[in-house]
Amino acid sequence: MSSAVEQIKARLSIIDVVGSYIKLDKAGTNYKAKCPFHNEKTPSFYVSPGRESYHCFGCDKGGDIFSFVEELEGVDFIGALKILAEKAGVKLENEDKYEKSEKGRTSVLLTSAIEFYRRELVKNTNALNYLKGRGLKGETVTKFKIGYAPDDWRAVGNYLKKQGFSDDEIEKAGLSIKSPSGSYDRFRGRIMFPVYNISGSPIGFSGRIFEPKITEGKQEPAKYINTPQTVVYDKSRALFGIDKAKVEMRKKNECILVEGQFDLIMAHQAGTENTVAVSGTALTEDHLMMINRLAEKLTMAFDGDSAGLKASARAIGLALSLEMDVRLVSMGNAKDPADVIKDRPEDWLNAVENSKHIVDFFLDSLTSHNLTKDVFSKQVKKQVLPYVKSIKSRIEQAKFVNKISELLKVTEGAVWEDLKETVPAFVENNGVAVGKEIKQRSPNENTKEFNLKKMVWSFLEWQKDISIQTSDQNKKNALGDKEQRFRELIKDGEYEKIDRFLSPKRNQLILEVEIPFSGATNLEKEIDSALDSLEEEILKNEVGTEWLKIKEAEKNGNAEKVAIHMTNFQKMSKRLDEFKKRSA
Incomplete structure (x- = not known):
């Protein structure tokens, strides 16, 4: 395995690999680009x-060619190794073993089936006209390798047996049924949509009925199997x-989720x-785990009353608890x-x-039905509060509590009291939380404040070092002054904690600032700017925390604490405003 890694790195430079995915611009001895992992207007991605x-x-x-492919393609190290080995023309030791394994044989079998169905589609004018009538362009049909059974x-x-596959292999691949x-x-008699895994290997099919032959007394065949x-x-x-x-999901930090094959294909054709x-x-x-590795925003184009949306309620609640931005697209009266x-x-x-946060969507939907106050209140408690309870951020919760009140x-x-008794949407009826295996994002390591520190x-x-x-x-005195300001900003012995945490990755982290800033004309100004950004972020977070304390005191009916926290809130807000004016 290590020899394969070395061969790949010897044959592919990081410019070769990254440049094959995104446009790189020369920046001194390095290159820069708009980051492929998140949306941004100004390039902050350096190679x-x-x-x-x-x-x-x-x-x-950050990382090397392997971590880049892992992140962008949404695969593990082995998946990245296979992708890069193919690019580099390096033969992997276990490749032949895989091709002979059951998974390998199944993959080759499904690839053969895809080509068979595609050729059959070309022969069938009626099926082609049907796809055209549904709005699919020829290039879209080709892109998704749509076929016809x-x-x-x-x-x-019979075709696959001629290709050397046995009846048992064909059945195990899901293409035949024994009788x-x-x-x-x-x-x-079906339009065939090949299904691939995230790495682009075929795993199965979804077939839509095209030529149903319904015999009297027999059950109508399923539209999709x-x-x-x-x-x-x-x-x-x-x-x-x-x-x-996957690439666009990563780039836009958003996944649009639909319910049907034609919905998906037409959405891609429209540019989404x-x-x-x-x-x-x-x-x-x-x-959800797969989506969450690629994007933090989940936009669902489901009918608000659809069975799919109701059946997905638990996963949606879990997404909210993971701090994903879950939204719904309103399709109006369209099917x-x-x-x-x-x-x-x-x-x-x-x-x-114009998609709406899922809580706003349901509140607006309930409001539009002109329900009586009692019925409206019960429906909010039943449909909306479980989603609000699933939200991890108290600030987000407070926003919706205010709207509901x-x-x-x-x-x-009163709303907070009901929320206390509400079971989150991601909890089973028996009270057992689901999704514990999904790693929560650390509130300390993935915040803007932490990244600035x-x-x-x-x-x-x-x-x-310099x-x-x-x-x-x-210069030494100036550096000492900046370090002293940093220590004062983060307070309470936090510097020692940060130092212990980051020291094991010291060389890597120094490299990460050295790459883009080694040619800076005024490095001291860059460091001062970073310190200013950190101070502003700390002040913002302090203001936000004090605001939550006000809401908590209001909820508990403690007027004295409300007054104390309100005074603190006003002082902190004033400090933040004054800082913004000074640094403007």
């Missing part, structure tokens, strides 16, 4: 060819379109390429996104742009 590393100061991502009992089975009279094709559980396909983990959406679809199941915790996009693509783009014309304290610490450590080599006492 150093000399050190074969990258770092973004906006989102704090002939209305024949053994079409794909006393022999195997027959699972998918017949999907690949059953196989060695490579698990519907609770499969997201249709994830292979094509950060869209994925659940396929034959509700949104699950596994789906689904595919219909809207076909007739007026701009309406779809506007609907996505105004709508119900009751005190915020880390940046200032890295600057100072870098300059300490000061050892200089006899300029003025």
Whole structure:
């Protein structure tokens, strides 16, 4: 494995790899670009060819070619190794073993089936016209490798057997069903949508009925059927379109989630390429884990009354508890996104742009039904409060408590009391919390304040190394002043904690500031600017904390504490305003 890594690094430079995904601009001895991992207007993503590393100061991502591919492609190290080995033309030792394994054989079998279905589609004018009538362009059909399963009992089975696959392999891949009279094709007379995993390997199919032959007395065939559980396909983990959406999801920090295959494909055709679809199941915790690795914003284009939305309530609650921004797209009277996009693509783009937070969506929906006060109050408690309770941020909770109190014309304290008794949406009926295996984002390490502390610490450590080599006492004194200001800003022995935490990564962190700032004409000014940003962020957080204390005191009916915290809040707000004026 290590020899393969060395071969790959010898053949591919970091400029080769990163430059194949994003546009890089020369910046002295380094390169810079807009970060592919988050949205930004000003480039803060730097690549150093000399050190074969990258770092973004906006989102704090950094590493080598392997970590870059892992982050951008949404794969683990082995997945990144396979992608880069293919780019570099390096043969992996276990590649032949994989191809001979059950998973490997299944992947090759499914690839053969995809090509078979695609050729069958080209032959079927009616199926092509149907797709065209649904609004799909020819290039879209090609991009998604859409095919057609002939209305024949053994079409794909016979084809795959000629390719060297056994009846048992075809059945285990989910393409055939065994019966006393022999195997027959699972998918017949259907439009075929291949499903891929996040790495782009085929794992199964979703087939939409196209030529139903309904015999009198028999049950109408299902509109969609999907690949059953196989060695490579698990519907609770499969997201249709994830292979094509992952880069845009990462770039926009947003995942648009739809319910159907045509919804997904039309959304991509309309330009919203950060869209994925659940396929034959509700949104699950596994789906959520995959989405959360790529994006923090989840925008759901589900019907507000749909079974899919109701079935996904637990996962949505879990997403809120993970501090994801969960929003719903209002489709008006339209049936689904595919219909809207076909007739007026701009309406779809506007609907996505104007999506509402899930709590606001349900509150607005309930308000529009003109319910009596009692019924409205009960529905808010039943439908809305479980989502509010799932939200981790007390500030966010307080915002919605305020809105609910105004709508119900009751005190915020009354709403807070009901919220105390409310079970979060991500908790089972038996009171057991789900999703414990999902790692919560650390509130200390992923905040803007922490990143600014880390940046200032890295600057100072870098300059300490340089000061050892200089006899300029003025520079040494200036550095000492900056370190003293840093210590005073973070207070309460926090400097020692930060120092202990960051010291093991000292060299890497120094590199991360050295890359973009080594050519700065006034480095002292850059450090002062970072210290100013840190001071402002600390003041903002102190103001926010005091505001929460006011709300807590109001909720408990403690007028004395309200007055104390209000005085503190006003003083802190004044300090923040004065600081902004000084640093403007």
